[in-house]
Amino acid sequence: MPALEPVAPALEQRWNEESLASQVTEPAWRAWLYQHAAIVLGRSQRRLLGVMAVPGKLEILSRASGGGAVLVGPWMLGLSVALPNEHPFASGGAVNSYRWLGEAIARALGQIGVDAWAISPAALLTHRAQNSAPALDWACYGGLSPWEVLAGGRKIAGLAQVRRRQGILLVAGILLQAPPWELLTGCLDKPAMDAHCLSELTTNCAEFCPGMPADQIASQLTALLNREIEAALRIKSASLLAA
Amino acid sequence: MIDVALVDDAWKDVDAGVEALLDTWQVREGDAVKQGQTLAVVVLVKTSFDIVAPVDGIIEKILVAKEDTFKRGQALARLKASG
Numbered sequence: 001m002p003a004l005e006p007v008a009p010a011l012e013q014r015w016n017e018e019s020l021a022s023q024v025t026e027p028a029w030r031a032w033l034y035q036h037a038a039i040v041l042g043r044s045q046r047r048l049l050g051v052m053a054v055p056g057k058l059e060i061l062s063r064a065s066g067g068g069a070v071l072v073g074p075w076m077l078g079l080s081v082a083l084p085n086e087h088p089f090a091s092g093g094a095v096n097s098y099r100w101l102g103e104a105i106a107r108a109l110g111q112i113g114v115d116a117w118a119i120s121p122a123a124l125l126t127h128r129a130q131n132s133a134p135a136l137d138w139a140c141y142g143g144l145s146p147w148e149v150l151a152g153g154r155k156i157a158g159l160a161q162v163r164r165r166q167g168i169l170l171v172a173g174i175l176l177q178a179p180p181w182e183l184l185t186g187c188l189d190k191p192a193m194d195a196h197c198l199s200e201l202t203t204n205c206a207e208f209c210p211g212m213p214a215d216q217i218a219s220q221l222t223a224l225l226n227r228e229i230e231a232a233l234r235i236k237s238a239s240l241l242a243a
Numbered sequence: 244m245i246d247v248a249l250v251d252d253a254w255k256d257v258d259a260g261v262e263a264l265l266d267t268w269q270v271r272e273g274d275a276v277k278q279g280q281t282l283a284v285v286v287l288v289k290t291s292f293d294i295v296a297p298v299d300g301i302i303e304k305i306l307v308a309k310e311d312t313f314k315r316g317q318a319l320a321r322l323k324a325s326g
Binding site: 042043044064065066067092093094095096097121125145146159160161162163164165 | 252253254255256257258264266279281284286287288289290291292293295310
């Protein structure tokens with residue numbers, strides 16, 4: 001697999017839109033590294049564009065999927081997976097569609113030494129009951145949804161989804177290093193304390209892989225995700241053929 | 244008259260009590276719509292769903308306003324089938 005080249009964040013959003021612009025007939029996926037920082041707002045967050053503390057300071061993009069704002073940048077690895085509506089991973093509701101991707105990410109993270117797991121709906125209820133920290137739902141990494149990925153009890157990968165007549169699109173963001181959360185809170189005019197809370201609620205690969213250079217973490221994880229995602233899609237197709 | 248709603252399958256494994264958000268309407272009351280046309284976009288568990296017209300018809304009444312939340316099984320609009 002060739003090394004993944006960082007791209008402008010807008011390119012990911014364009015790929016996502018184009019992947020659902022016509023009928024999805026077979027699975028397709030891409031991983032993303034980012035050349036520079038940008039904020040990607042969730043579908044229902046357009047009103048945040050009006051409260052930008054420093055307009056023009058940072059590129060602001062919107063995505064079609066739900067969820068909170070994401071600060072993309074060199075500290076993150078993104079994933080986009082487009083599936084046909086009739087694909088087995090697309091059946092059984094939105095929550096079920098997150099499961100295989102969350103579990104694939106957790107397995108890949110485990111192979112670089114990150115003790116990660118995808119949180120089930122039942123485990124999420126327990127987690128919420130045991131953690132009194134206020135959810136910062138305006139930020140993707142400030143909340144937790146079924147099958148998102150935790151390591152050491154803190155969020156390391158977020159998921160979101162788009163379902164259209166043309167197919168479904170799953171997206172994920174995996175934290176490779178600690179993001180500069182104050183950039184996100186500063187741009188969206190959120191309290192400085194929120195940056196501290198986001199730091200407390202999240203973790204990243206570098207914390208579990210001390211001494212491993214950032215580019216090595218990114219390249220190893222990308223190769224492992226390639227294997228996990230391809231295998232998941234292949235096994236599902238094979239089981240369909242055998243049925 | 245046909246009630247338009249988010250398909251029940253979408254709510255599978257979603258915690259009881261969780262509501263969805265009506266993000267945008269792409270039609271207005273009185274509009275003629277075609278089967279399969281996107282009427283609205285809603286968001287549930289970080290997932291955006293297109294709500295499509297089940298048959299050709301006229302949008303008789305919008306029951307959930309933009310940016311309001313709604314529960315499982317709740318009708319979003321009422322559609323009068325053509326013909």
